Amino acid sequence: MSTVKRTWIVNGERWTLDVPPARRLLDALRQDLGLKGTKEGCGEGECGACTILLNGEPVVSCLVAAGQVPDGTEIMTIEGLEKTEGGRILQQAYIERGAAQCGFCIPGMIMSSYALLSKQRNPDDGTIREAHAGNICRCTGYEKIVEAVKLAADRWPAP
Ligand code: FES
Ligand code: FES
Structure with a gap:
């Protein structure tokens, strides 16, 4: 080949x-x-x-x-992202808000969260949902994911 x-x-x-x-x-x-x-x-x-x-x-x-x-x-x-401050903030926020259950969707979900917060530090709920529209989660009902991203946004490092 x-x-x-x-x-x-x-x-x-x-x-x-x-x-x-x-x-x-x-x-x-x-x-x-x-x-x-x-x-x-x-x-x-x-x-x-x-x-x-x-x-x-x-x-x-x-x-x-x-x-x-x-x-x-x-x-x-996700291996690279977890070495970044933003990646660590997101992982902690997902844990604190109970946004990870079976965990299968989480690496991809967190990559989308990171891409969003890298560009927009204070997204509203609609923007967060839109940024994760391509990421399916069978477990959490998404509300906890939105809450986790908002918590991470509050803690996001200054540029
Ligand atoms: S495995 Fe790539 S979008 Fe589902
Ligand atoms: S936590 Fe199970 S699919 Fe999202």
Whole structure:
């Protein structure tokens, strides 16, 4: 199978790998780089479990082909996010508000939360719901997630 060489900045580290161009970015991250924090739910772009950040923008990695991701792209997964202050604030807020139950949706959900709060420090409820519209949670009913994001917003570090 033919491959392409790609060099990305993943969680702040430079990685070069040879990948089949059509390989899903989700698989490249989980299997080639061993970053298993990103989850696969539907595999069809519907659930948001596989959400990561590409150059700061949330995307579902099951729908992205590795060959489409240019050299130099900054990729952040939940493993990188938990090393950031914002990531730690979000995790703590999710715990305090009881927003994580089975936990399967949480890595993708928190990536969407982080993308939102990185751009908007005081989002209202509607904006929070909209920012997480692509992330499905079967357990929490979403209200606790909204409360967790609001708590994290109150604690968000100054720019
Ligand atoms: S696994 Fe990617 S959106 Fe569901
Ligand atoms: S906590 Fe179970 S799916 Fe969200």
